[in-house]
Amino acid sequence: MSSTPPTSPNKNSLKRPAPNSIIGYVHNLSPEKRNRKNTMDYVSFTLQTSQNETKEALIYSKHKRQLFTESQTNRTPIKLKDYTLTEDKKKIVVNDMTFVSTPQPSEYAFQYAELQAVEEHPVSLIEVLNTKKEWDTVTVRGKLAQKNPATKVGKNQLRLSTTTILDGTAAMPIDLWETHIDKVDTGKSYVMNSLQVRVWSGRKKLSTTQRTVIRQVEDEQLDTLEIEATANNPGTESLEIKEFTALKKFERFQRCPKCSKKIPQTTSAHIVKCTKCGIMRANNSQVGFFTTVTAETPDGKEVSLKLGDEVLAEIVEHDVTTIDENAIAEELLFVENIAVTYDSNTNVVLQKNNKTKSD
DSSP states (O other): OOOOOOOOOOTTSOOOOOTTEEEEEEEOOOOOEEOTTSSOEEEEEEEEOSSSOEEEEEEOOGGGHHHHHHHHHHTOOEEEESOEEOTTSOEEEEOTTOEEEOOOGGGOOOOOOOOOOOOOOOOOHHHHHHHOOTTOEEEEEEEEEOOOOOEEETTTTEEEEEEEEEOSSOEEEEEEEGGGGGGOOTTOEEEEEEEEEEEETTEEEEEOOTTOEEEEEOOHHHHTSOTTGGGGSTTEEEEEEEEEEEEEEEEEEEEOTTTOOEEOOOSOSSEEEETTTEEEEGGGSEEEEEEEEEEEOTTSOEEEEEEEHHHHHHHHTSOGGGSOHHHHHHHHTTOEEEEEEEETTTTEEEEEOSOOTTO
């Protein structure tokens, strides 16, 4: 009895990924983050799954992160098998059970493509202040004010410039990192996509990320806003300082390298514990400090202010984390005729302004 021989597959035909597997190019690999439940660290990225389609993804497996870094750096595709999905089914999850490999050329038929940023609808700054949580990602539209000179911070000596953005509802400080610093100018209006909400000294601020896209816009309503409109943000005021008269209190502490918050003191010389991010090696923590000073205004009034190391570095223009209390006092007490923005509720100085009104 004759039988029909099996049809041999066409060697040139395109193979398809096996069930529960996916092939794509890695984009926008993020720094390490901490989940909101404070139970684990993860990394996020965008997986380009065709010439025009992408999926958002999370990596919970620490020992597999290097594979994704290499894929992004070399612009080579990556194949995921036995991955899972988040509860809302919107994001891919890579865990220790996920098999990560390099696909064969016959398994995919698209090339690496630069991704265009998704234009999200901007939210007002007052909405960010009232409803958004730390680590949320937002898009805002506003006018820039008081851009400060860039300084180098942290163990990686990254360039940082602080500024303020206004939109008529409120004003918020923004940390501009690295390449984003040179993309903006004081007095011009911008839409800033994919900013991250952060909290510093108990106050919300915004920060650029690797995914942030900044676009200048023409907006008549924003153009009419006064640069000194920081008063629209309740509790935030500008203050002219004639001179600093005394350094009253100085506290040096360890800061978490992930969330930048103060780490409580511990008896161990080898490990530290951040209440938000967990236990880590002590030599990975960063040095920070907080100081209370008195200052005299041009009209002779004396005010008490609190300065963190980031703001103090702007005022004395020195890497203050490398010098001691006496050296800081020696520089600070001879600074004269500057202006700062501070929180009048807490007396915490938020940033040094570029010019005083007398200029």
